[in-house]
Amino acid sequence: MSTSAGKIGAASRAAAAAAVDAVIHNGRSLEQVIPECLTEALSPRDVTLVKALVYGALRGHCLHQYLISKLLSKPLKKKDIVLESLLSVSLFQLLESDQPDFAVVSATVDAAAVLGRPHARGLVNAVLRNFLRQREVLLKAAMQEPAARYRLPVWLLDRLRSSWPDTWEAIAAASNLQAPMWIRVNQQRTSVSDYQQQLKTDINLSAESSAVCPGSLKLESAVRVDVLPGFESGHSSVQDIAAQLAATVLAPKPGEKILDACAAPGGKTGHLAELSAYGANITALDHSAERMQRVTENLERIGANATLIVGDAAAPEGWWDGELFDRVLLDAPCSATGVIRRHPDIPLLRRDSDISALTDLQERMLAALWLVLKPGGQLLYTTCSVLPVENQSVVAAFLQGHPEARVLPVDCLEHVAAKHIGPGHQLLPGNPLDSDGFYYALLEKAAE
Amino acid sequence: MSLLKILEYPHPRLRIKAVPVAAVNDTIRQLVDDLFETMYAAPGIGLAATQVDVHQRLLVLDVSDDQNESMCFINPEIIARDGAEITEEGCLSVPGVYEGIERAQHIRVRALGRDGNSFEMDAEGLLAVCIQHEIDHLDGKLFVDYLSELKRQRLKKKIVKAQKQTSVTA
Numbered sequence: 001m002s003t004s005a006g007k008i009g010a011a012s013r014a015a016a017a018a019a020v021d022a023v024i025h026n027g028r029s030l031e032q033v034i035p036e037c038l039t040e041a042l043s044p045r046d047v048t049l050v051k052a053l054v055y056g057a058l059r060g061h062c063l064h065q066y067l068i069s070k071l072l073s074k075p076l077k078k079k080d081i082v083l084e085s086l087l088s089v090s091l092f093q094l095l096e097s098d099q100p101d102f103a104v105v106s107a108t109v110d111a112a113a114v115l116g117r118p119h120a121r122g123l124v125n126a127v128l129r130n131f132l133r134q135r136e137v138l139l140k141a142a143m144q145e146p147a148a149r150y151r152l153p154v155w156l157l158d159r160l161r162s163s164w165p166d167t168w169e170a171i172a173a174a175s176n177l178q179a180p181m182w183i184r185v186n187q188q189r190t191s192v193s194d195y196q197q198q199l200k201t202d203i204n205l206s207a208e209s210s211a212v213c214p215g216s217l218k219l220e221s222a223v224r225v226d227v228l229p230g231f232e233s234g235h236s237s238v239q240d241i242a243a244q245l246a247a248t249v250l251a252p253k254p255g256e257k258i259l260d261a262c263a264a265p266g267g268k269t270g271h272l273a274e275l276s277a278y279g280a281n282i283t284a285l286d287h288s289a290e291r292m293q294r295v296t297e298n299l300e301r302i303g304a305n306a307t308l309i310v311g312d313a314a315a316p317e318g319w320w321d322g323e324l325f326d327r328v329l330l331d332a333p334c335s336a337t338g339v340i341r342r343h344p345d346i347p348l349l350r351r352d353s354d355i356s357a358l359t360d361l362q363e364r365m366l367a368a369l370w371l372v373l374k375p376g377g378q379l380l381y382t383t384c385s386v387l388p389v390e391n392q393s394v395v396a397a398f399l400q401g402h403p404e405a406r407v408l409p410v411d412c413l414e415h416v417a418a419k420h421i422g423p424g425h426q427l428l429p430g431n432p433l434d435s436d437g438f439y440y441a442l443l444e445k446a447a448e
Numbered sequence: 449m450s451l452l453k454i455l456e457y458p459h460p461r462l463r464i465k466a467v468p469v470a471a472v473n474d475t476i477r478q479l480v481d482d483l484f485e486t487m488y489a490a491p492g493i494g495l496a497a498t499q500v501d502v503h504q505r506l507l508v509l510d511v512s513d514d515q516n517e518s519m520c521f522i523n524p525e526i527i528a529r530d531g532a533e534i535t536e537e538g539c540l541s542v543p544g545v546y547e548g549i550e551r552a553q554h555i556r557v558r559a560l561g562r563d564g565n566s567f568e569m570d571a572e573g574l575l576a577v578c579i580q581h582e583i584d585h586l587d588g589k590l591f592v593d594y595l596s597e598l599k600r601q602r603l604k605k606k607i608v609k610a611q612k613q614t615s616v617t618a
Contacts, residue, residue: 001494002538
């Protein structure tokens with residue numbers, strides 16, 4: 001079969017603008033918005049493009065917003081605010097894609113009409129042409145504005161700068177890069193080298209293994225999961241290497257009783273099952289019944305069993321059966337500032353004021369789950385945050401109040417983690433593993 | 449690897465019904481590789497063995513935007529279908545013709561992979577369209593068969609005329 005040459009049309013652009021608008025102006029997450037904006041009218045090819053446009057526009061949003069403010073003589077009317085997102089989508093393309101400028105401008109003008117703003121066609125045309133004329137000057141001026149230059153909101157830049165004075169610029173830069181696709185090979189079903197070979201033979205895809213995390217493969221390019229060999233039968237799963245290191249560091253053994261707190265969507269639960277050769281007694285806990293459905297699906301796919309409990313990790317009295325756990329994984333709710341490269345909506349949705357509520361929750365969960373851990377057992381506290389207030393500070397405060405707790409060194413993280421500024425290990429975006437930002441503190445409870 | 453010649457409508461051999469592949473061996477895998485090479489070079493997004501005058505039930509496709517998601521279906525069967533959608537289709541065996549064709553919107557297909565292992569998958573959108581289009585080839589059917597008699601005759605005349613002209617100048 002063949003197709004007539006398809007170019008990105010106005011409909012795709014309008015769909016992308018609507019999604020960006022829902023994130024920026026309605027505070028909704030990409031996870032909710034993406035499925036909604038992908039209407040039936042879009043082909044799979046368009047879907048890929050719409051996603052690329054949405055991610056690109058959000059990654060560059062702080063810069064685009066600056067440029068738009070300079071290009072508009074007066075602010076947009078409230079009812080036309082969606083046009084800001086449409087312009088953001090187009091600026092992303094003009095700045096970073098190899099689409100010819102004229103094609104971008106003409107399709108954007110049409111997209112304004114698709115969005116029900118035909119009166120704004122002239123405005124859109126003028127703004128974009130103005131940008132093309134003054135491009136160099138505008139971009140030079142933008143470099144003087146921190147948010148536009150580092151493409152992150154000022155509150156986050158301030159926190160990064162004070163937390164990581166030597167590396168904050170590299171963290172910001174890495175957070176705006178597209179993330180690679182990492183997969184986890186189920187070593188109970190196949191070996192990493194066999195799977196690597198299978199990827200090459202079946203779908204002509206190269207993948208790089210990692211000495212730090214056995215079982216991880218970094219794909220040379222992203223593919224849809226349905227083309228991954230044996231995906232449906234659980235031979236592999238999609239998971240960043242940083243997340244894979246959580247279960248790897250906790251190292252569950254057959255016969256042990258394990259708790260995965262804050263388990264949804266169940267990637268780490270499945271990994272715990274695989275690493276214990278399907279022999280551990282795993283409990284997966286999450287506060288959301290809806291998200292627990294994802295855990296069920298994930299476990300079914302890899303053929304693993306777990307006891308699923310909908311409950312609050314900070315309040316074990318509501319769900320715990322009184323039997324202590326050998327190992328506990330607490331992947332705590334956090335600012336997710338380590339995974340901005342995968343979720344460019346995060347810095348735009350979060351507010352500085354969210355952080356203190358999160359640290360409070362993290363402290364309460366850690367203290368509560370410590371009580372369900374056996375003496376001699378291990379608890380791994382992780383977050384996908386790069387902010388020390390959610391990581392080192394939480395663990396340090398906990399250690400002060402718990403003399404029976406000590407932090408174990410984790411050798412495999414030692415040479416890839418950032419320099420120690422407190423207990424535990426911090427992977428920062430831009431690290432040699434090419435992983436997400438992630439924090440790990442492996443705590444051991446003294447035997448009685 | 450080699451580029452194979454694609455039969456063009458109204459070539460009578462496009463009407464042969466293909467037989468199931470008996471065993472997925474190296475010969476078949478070689479054919480799969482050649483089909484991919486031929487498809488990408490054309491350029492197309494799907495190619496059935498029938499189109500290169502091999503009458504065995506196998507097809508290859510890649511509907512991804514970056515042309516980096518190759519898929520191979522050996523002895524494919526559609527085991528479920530629902531919905532209806534019209535998509536503009538073209539065909540490497542009917543060059544230059546693009547027409548809206550109505551097909552099932554969602555399908556579930558069972559086939560063997562390049563490794564000979566059986567798999568099932570759900571498809572929708574362009575992927576579903578392409579799979580149905582290519583399976584039709586294996587049954588000796590072409591997308592122009594769905595057009596009205598009048599339209600098809602007109603197309604046929606135009607294509608035959610174009611083919612004659614090319615053979616004169618060649």
